[in-house]
Amino acid sequence: MNDKKTSKPTNRREFIQKGMRATLGLSLAGLAGVAAFKASADDYVWQIDPFKCVSCGRCADYCVVTPSAVKCVHAYDLCGYCDLCGGYLKPDANALSTAAENQLCPTAAIKRKFVEDPYFEYEIIETLCIGCAKCVEGCSAFGNGSLHLQVRHDLCVNCNECSIARVCPADAFLRVPASSPYLIKGDFTTGNSTSNPT
Amino acid sequence: MKNRKYINHILAVMAIFIAGIIVRDFFVNRSGKNIDNPYAYDISEFAQVDPSEVIYKEVKALRLSVSEPKGIAFADGIIYVIADSSMIQLNESGQLIKQTHLEGSPTAIAVNEKVWLAFTNRVVQLDKDGNVISRWQDYGERAVITSLAVSDQYVYVADAGNRLVYQCRFDGELVRRVGEKDEQKGVPGFVVPSPYFDIALSDEGFLWAVDPGRHSLENFNADGAMRTSWTKSSVKTEGFSGCCNPAHMTILADNLFVTSEKGIVRVKIYDQHGEYVGVVASPDQFDEDSYAPDVCVDENNRVILLDFNRKQVRIFEPLNNEQ
Known part of the structure; x- marks a missing residue:
C-alpha cells in the first residue's frame, strides 16, 4: 500500500525554470514557423x-x-x-x-x-x-x-x-x-x- | 475658454478643408478621368474621307445571333455565313433559311454548286443541305487556310501559314502551288505577316491573290506564272497602309476590286488596273478598334460586309446604281 507515489510539490524555482523553458521553446517554434512561412510564401x-x-x-x-x-x-x-x-x-x-x-x-x-x-x-x-x-x-x-x-x-x-x-x-x-x-x-x-x- | 472655442473652430475648418482636398484628389485623379495623352498615336486625320468619294450607301444591316463570325460568301441569292461551329444561310432580307452545325470551327468558305469550307489546315466539301461529301487531306501543322475560291474546274486554297495558294481539283488532288518564290516566273513570293491572305477569281477565271505585306494584288496565269500586279501603298484613302492590307478582297462585275482594310478600317473599290475608284464604307461607319470586315458581292453589284464586331451582315448598294 506504500507503493502509491506521493506527488512532490513543485517549488517556485522549478516552476519558473519550467515556465521559462516552455516560453523559450514556444517562441523558437513560432519564430521557425514564421520564417518557414515567409520563405515559402510568394510575394x-x-x-x-x-x-x-x-x-x-x-x-x-x-x-x-x-x-x-x-x-x-x-x-x-x-x-x-x-x-x-x-x-x-x-x-x-x-x-x-x-x-x-x-x-x-x-x-x-x-x-x-x-x-x-x-x-x-x-x-x-x-x-x-x-x-x-x-x-x-x-x-x-x-x-x-x-x-x-x-x-x-x-x-x-x-x-x-x-x-x-x-x-x-x-x-x-x-x-x-x-x-x-x-x-x-x-x-x-x-x-x-x-x-x-x- | 474663449480662445479654446476659436481654436476648435479653426481646427474644424482645417479638418473640413483637408477632407475636401482628399476627396477632390480621390475623384479628380481616379482612373478613367480624362488625362491628355501627350504620346497619342493619332491617325484620325487619315481616317477622314471626303464625302464626295463615298459611292455606296448602307441599305440593310442583318443581325446575327452568333458569338464569333468567321467568314461570308454569296451564291444564287443566298448569303452564307460561317460562325462559331456552324454555317448559316440567309436570304437578302435576313430570313434564316438554314443553319448547319459543323464538325469544327471553319476559317473560310466558297460556294458554287457545292459548299467548300476550310478548317484551319484542311478542306471539306458539303452539299447545300450541309451534308459532308468529302474531306481532303490536311496541309500540315503549319497551314492556316484563310480563303477559298472556286472556279469551274478548280478550288484555290490560300494558306497564310505557308504563304502559298494551292490549286486543286474538286477531289482534292493538288495541281500546283501558286505564288512560291520563283524568279524564272517573275513570282516574288507572298509576304504574309499575319493571317490575312485573301484570294478571288476574275471574270475570266484568273486567280487574284492579295500580297498583304507589299500592299499588292497579284494576278496569276493558269500555269502559276505572274500575269500582272498592282500596288497601292499610302496611308491616304486611295492607298493601303500598315503591315498587312488589304485584309480581305473580292471582285465585282467588270473586274472591279472591293478591298477591306484593318487598322484604318475602310472598304474601297479599285478598277482592274488598281486605280482608286471610291469608298464603300468609311472608317466612321465602323466601331472603334474594329476588325476589317470580310467582303462578298451579289449579282446586283451590292457589297455585302460581315462586320465581326457588330456581328452583322451589312449590305451596301451603289449610290446611283451605275457602279
Missing part, C-alpha cells in the same frame, strides 16, 4: 495585363521612377517581321527607312535590323524606352500586337500602391506572384508566364 509584384492595356501613355508619366519602370517588350513569336512596321514607322512616313523623321518612337528606342528581303527585326532599346506605348498602339492597330508594355522588375520599386495603377483607365495593372512576374503575349495566352521577357 506579389505589379504587372500589366497586355490584353487590357489601352496604350493611354500614362505609364510614361505617372511612374515614381524616371524614366518609367514600364517598358515596351517584344513578343517575337507573334511578330510578322514586317518591312512596313506600324509600330516603328509613322503612318505617313515618306520612306521605309530608319530616318529619324520616319520613326514613330519619340525616343528612337526601337532598333530595326534587316533579316532577309523583305523582313526586318525590331528590338527595343530599354535604356531609351519611356513606356509611352506609342509603338504599342501602332503595332496593335496595323500589325499583330507583338509590341506590348510590361513592368520591368529590375527597375520597379514595387510601391505598395502603384502610382500608375491608380490612374490606369483600363484597370490593366495586376498583382502577380513574384515567382512569375511577367505576362508576355503568346506565353500568357496559353496560361504560362515567363521570368524573363527579353
